[in-house]
Amino acid sequence: MSTISIDDGKLRSLLKEALIEVLEEKPELLRDMLAEAIEEIGLTQAIREGEDTAVVSRDTILKALE
Numbered sequence: 001m002s003t004i005s006i007d008d009g010k011l012r013s014l015l016k017e018a019l020i021e022v023l024e025e026k027p028e029l030l031r032d033m034l035a036e037a038i039e040e041i042g043l044t045q046a047i048r049e050g051e052d053t054a055v056v057s058r059d060t061i062l063k064a065l066e
Contacts, residue, residue: 006014023030
């Protein structure tokens with residue numbers, strides 16, 4: 001099997017071109033990635049806040065939901 005050699009500058013340029021092309025042709029990918037990142041940040045914050053609260057029984061939660 002043969003190998004392909006490419007310098008760092010050329011690789012960087014190719015990656016930039018590919019990223020720009022994807023963002024131009026599929027802008028929803030960037031939107032979806034940002035939405036996912038924001039959701040993850042929110043979930044992380046909720047978990048941190050939840051660690052500092054008192055434990056509540058399952059029955060108490062079910063009664064509150066009714």
